[in-house]
Amino acid sequence: MTDFKVKTVPPEIDRPELLGRQEWSERQAGKLVRQQEANRPLNVPKNKFKPPVNSNTLSVDRMDYAERNELRKLAEKNIRENQAFQGWYIVCAADVMDLGCDVQASQSPQHPYHADIIIPTDPNEFDPKAIKDNQIKFALKIAQTVRKFVTK
Amino acid sequence: MSHNPLNYNISVLHFSIERANNKRIMPQLTIPTDDAGRPCLDVQLSIGKEHEKTLQARKMEVPTPRTVRGLMDSGASCTCVDISVVRALGLSSSKEVHFLTPLSNDPITGLQYEVGVHIAAGPTQRPWIDTSNLPVIAFPFSPDQPFHVLVGHDLLSRFDKIHYDKDIESYVFTSKGTKASIPTAHRDTEALPFIGRLFRRSLGDWLPTALKDLKECVGSAHDDGWDPPTDCAMDHARAFLEFLARHIASEPNIYSMGDADIAIDFCTTYGRNNALFVVDDDGSGAVFLSVEGEGEDDYYQRVEDATEFQKDAVNLLYKAGII
CATH class of the missing domain: 3.10.110 (Ubiquitin Conjugating Enzyme)
Structure with missing residues (x-):
């Protein structure tokens, strides 16, 4: 059970919604913070938007429906070995949708603000490298839509 | 900086028009230094009037001018622009040019573009410089530099006097208003332009x-x-x-x-x-x-x-x- 009072979140993702992709690397987070402080464009590591092996979905947090502190505590429930949660890459649902991706709410009692970005795939493509390259193309495009990096 | 509590870099353009003495213009450009002690200011770059007219005649979209940070760089013999900026403006190069830096014995290759340059204290202020066809050298600036334009000696030579005012932590550029034209010395010169400040790092330092x-x-x-x-x-x-x-x-x-x-x-x-x-x-x-x-x-x-x-x-x- 979550420690927080669950807010009502709409089952559909609205185009203006802001979505957060989690960053756990202290080194990458430090680089991004420095880039933002220098008012330079963010060079977001594309691996953050590449789906895990054998998957075509990216987990994101729906940033508009909870306080950042609440989302941080939800993220830290899935603590990672040798890593501390650093923050989120913020993208707009509309930007991601315009790239051809679907965005679906996937809330659960454990995480009421969870959503998935679904990367389009070619059902007739079976070459692993072609599948991977397709995912990297989308990772590159989604990373370019990142509006900012917000720390926890 | 005490004179700038918001830590916001501003460039102040001041024209004191002394009508009584019939001295027409005494432009003075005051640029507070940034945290690294550099005189930086906003510079608006555009495609230039001629190119704009051509595009309009062809009913093509005119790229929006880009405002980027510039460094007043007396060590650069001509004005230089980060190549990504001129490409964002959709400009094409007129020719290849070569220039020297302190860290290279051999000339480095860049591309020459003609751009519109507009520098003013604000949108309603009279511009210090407003030219539509300044030849500039474009090449990729190092990513760790917080500016995209080096305002070089070709523009700085419009001023008669440049001094640093310690009390206000600013560089003050003063002109008697007699140098109206923009020097284009590097346009047809045999000598290679010299870019002094930007190349603190040599190739492969990374x-x-x-x-x-x-x-x-x-x-x-x-x-x-x-x-x-x-x-x-x-x-x-x-x-x-x-x-x-x-x-x-x-x-x-x-x-x-x-x-x-x-x-x-x-x-x-x-x-x-x-x-x-x-x-x-x-x-x-x-x-x-x-x-x-x-x-x-x-x-x-x-x-x-x-x-x-x-x-x-x-x-x-x-x-x-x-x-």
């Missing part, structure tokens, strides 16, 4: 950091739950980085890409162009180019052997505005 980042890919892949890069991928990536360090000054971002792969990722300092080289676990690879505004024309190529990257890498990085 290599030790990149190789350290490459080693760290093993650990970061583990942290992200991915297979660590193979020795084959590491060897190919290292060889490619060593090749790149001999040709370019821009520093890539190195990270694990999952599936035991390595990403070598270049990003422009202005705009949103990317050149992403991925070295696979088996030594093959793929390159992905994303150039702002090109969309469907983005470049992608898969190679059987990542050493093939070396054949086209420089051209591709050039196309993406990285170099």
Whole structure:
């Protein structure tokens, strides 16, 4: 059970919604913070938007429906070995949708603000490298839509 | 800085018009220094009036002027612009030019463009400089520089006096208003322009950091739950980085890409162009180019052997505005 009072979140993702992709690397987070402080464009590591092996979905947090502190505590429930949660890459649902991706709410009692970005795939493509390259193309495009990096 | 509590860099243009004495103009440009002691200010770059008229006559869209940070650089003999900015304006180069830097015995190649340059204290202020066809040299600025224009001696020579006012921590540029025309000395000169300030780093200074980042890919892949890069991928990536360090000054971002792969990722300092080289676990690879505004024309190529990257890498990085 979550420690927080669950807010009502709409089952559909609205185009203006802001979505957060989690960053756990202290080194990458430090680089991004420095880039933002220098008012330079963010060079977001594309691996953050590449789906895990054998998957075509990216987990994101729906940033508009909870306080950042609440989302941080939800993220830290899935603590990672040798890593501390650093923050989120913020993208707009509309930007991601315009790239051809679907965005679906996937809330659960454990995480009421969870959503998935679904990367389009070619059902007739079976070459692993072609599948991977397709995912990297989308990772590159989604990373370019990142509006900012917000720390926890 | 005490005179600037908001820590906001402003450039103040002040014209004191002394009508009584019939002295028409005494322009004075006061530029507070930034935290590093540099006189930086906003510079608006445009495609220039002639080019704008041509586009309008053809009923083509006129690119919006771009406002970027500029450094008043008395060490640069001519005004220089980060190449990604002129490309964002959709300009094409009129010719190739060569210039010298303190860190290179050989001339470095850049491209000459003609741009509109507008510098003023604000949108309603009378501009200090407003020219529509200034020849500038464009080349990729180092990503760690917080500016995209070097306002060189060709424009600075309009002033009669430049001094540093310690009390207000500002550089003060003063002119009697007698130098109305813009010097174009570098336009047809035999002498090579000299770019002094920008090249604090020579080609490949970034290599030790990149190789350290490459080693760290093993650990970061583990942290992200991915297979660590193979020795084959590491060897190919290292060889490619060593090749790149001999040709370019821009520093890539190195990270694990999952599936035991390595990403070598270049990003422009202005705009949103990317050149992403991925070295696979088996030594093959793929390159992905994303150039702002090109969309469907983005470049992608898969190679059987990542050493093939070396054949086209420089051209591709050039196309993406990285170099």
